[in-house]
Amino acid sequence: MTQADTQPTTPTLLPADAQSVPVTLVTTGSWGDVQGALDPAQRRFAEALGFKPKAGSLTLLPGPDGSLARVLFGLGDTEAAAYDRLIIGKLPGLLPEGSFRLEHAPDPAEAALAWLMGSYRFGRYRSGNGPKARLAAPAGIDAGEVERIAAAVALGRDLINTPANDMGPAEIEAAARSLAERHGAAIAVTQGDVLAKEYPLIHAVGAASPRAPRLIDLTWGPEDTPRVTLVGKGVAFDTGGLDIKPSAAMLLMKKDMGGAAAALAAADMVMGSGLKVRLRVLIPAVENAISGNAFRPGDVLPSRAGLSVEIGNTDAEGRLILADALALAEAESPDLILDYSTLTGAARVALGPDLPAFFTEDEGLAASVAEAGRSAADPVWRMPLHAPYASLLDSKVADINNVSGGPFAGAITAALFLRRFAPKTKEHGHFDLYGWNPSTKPGRPEGGEVQTARLTYALLKARYGG
Structure with missing residues (x-):
């Protein structure tokens, strides 16, 4: 079996009228009513098993012939601050093979999306480990929209989860080209001598790798619509360069292109829904390797913006490649620039792996991003x-x-560095994300995660969805 044969199939919804087993979602407040509605045998069975509606609890109820007739699944207190809105994403991994439908979902579309996100498994190198439970589309939702978002999330997760031997700059380009072809977008790629001349920071960071660095430039949508530019850090693998990382810090560096994956996933959602925007996606794709022509601490490098940059640390390479891409983005005077990167450990120390840091000087954008994160259950x-x-x-x-040289405010100084390269764009947001689920949570299997992609789509849909 080839690796291509084992690529995962993006989970989809069954038709709403599919024959399916009901999954009754139970809150602490609704348990009494649910108990009263069960037939006596099922009620006694649930009581005998000690079912309580705490979050994540599950009980399978048999019918008269012994077959599975109903599922009880606890949501806990849906009004509690700690309530996980993606908790339905646990179900695919708990239920047996079969078709199911949800009853009493607080938000049916969000529940269906959580189910599909929880059904994801990375299967490129081995098969047969994915959930077999399928969900019938809840009545009244836009099933196509839910499936498009889930497919975009799966695309981004696949890119991050693929190890660097199979996901270098050329493969990131191939993924962008495939996306462009699917949506009828234009794409241009700059590399070689032209890259060295026009984007010297991108070239310098990637020069030590035998896998050529490049700038990927995707455009889509009518030119007379609002201009939105997404910039994603595409470091396929980061050794740290001559300021080499310790081995333990390199173990997850295949995810250092998580910003590029988030930008591509968000773009997939935007283009798939046909939002009325002129979308541009810029991805500087490099590998930060070590060889005789690697850039060094103490080097002074030119940038596309005309600023000279002293290299204080070669392991702060992401901000360098983003700097050249941001200078290109600003030259077009877009209405909005959003950039995405697995940029600093300081952001993780401050906020942990689940909560990306967000930076902007614009109060209106900050409020819109916060609301989009809440609405999409994709917080920052x-x-x-x-x-x-x-x-x-x-x-x-x-x-x-390129670094402050001290131990303080690392995420803030990184964001301030980037701001120097797009100073005129009023609405510029910078996301410093982790791009990885350290452990499995509902709807978020362990592994690569396209944090802020769903937030971005919610933000742009609210602004430009018509």
Whole structure:
């Protein structure tokens, strides 16, 4: 069996009228009514098993012939601050093979999406490990919309989960080309001598790898619509360069292109729904490797924006490649720039793996992003672009250093560095994300995760969905 044969199939919904076993969703407040509606035998069976409607609890109820007749699944207190809105995503991994339908879902579309996201498994290198339970589309939802979002999430997860030997700059380009072809988008790729001249920071970071660096530029949509540009960090693997990482810190560096995956997943959702925008996706794709022509600490490099950059640390490479891409993005004067990157450990120390950091100077954008994160159950947390910290990036020999050289405010100084390369764009948001689920949570299997992609789609749909 080839690797292509084992590629996972994106989970889909069954028709709403499919023959299916009901899954009754039970909250702490509704349990009494649900008990009363069960037939006496099922009620006694549930009581004998000690079912309680705590979050994630499950009981299978038999029919008279012994076959599965109903499922009880606890939601807990849906009004509690700790309530996980994607908890339905646990069900595919708990239920036996078969067809199911949901009863009493608080938000049927969100529940269906959580189910599909929880059904995802990365199967490129081995097969047969995915859930077999299928969900009938809840009545009244836009099943096509739910499936498109789930497919885009699966696409991004696949890209992150694929190891770097099979996911280098060329493969990131191939994924972008496939997406462009599917949606009728245009795509241009810059590499070689032209890249070295026009995007010197991208070239310098990727020069040490035998896998050529490149800038991927995808465009879609009518030119007379609002211009939205997504910029995703595409470091296929990050050794740290000459400031080499310890081995333990390299174990997950296949996910250092998680920003590119998030941008492509968001773009897939936007193009698939036909939003009225002029979408541009910029992905600087590189591998930060080590060889005789690797860029060095202390080097001073030119940038597309005309600023000279002193290299304080070669392991702060993501902000370098984003800098050139942001300078290109701003030249077009877009209405909105959003950039995505697995940029700093400091953001993870501050907020943990589940909560990406978000930076912007624009209060309106900040409010819109916060609302989109809530509506999509794809949360972020705003952190400050504290202007006085910009002095920590001062250089004695260049216009700016790529690191502060100290232990403080690493995520903020990284965001301030990026802001120098798109200073005129009023609505510019920067997401510093982890791109990985360290352990399985409902709807979020362990492995690659396209954090902020669903938020981005919700934000753009609210603005430009008509």
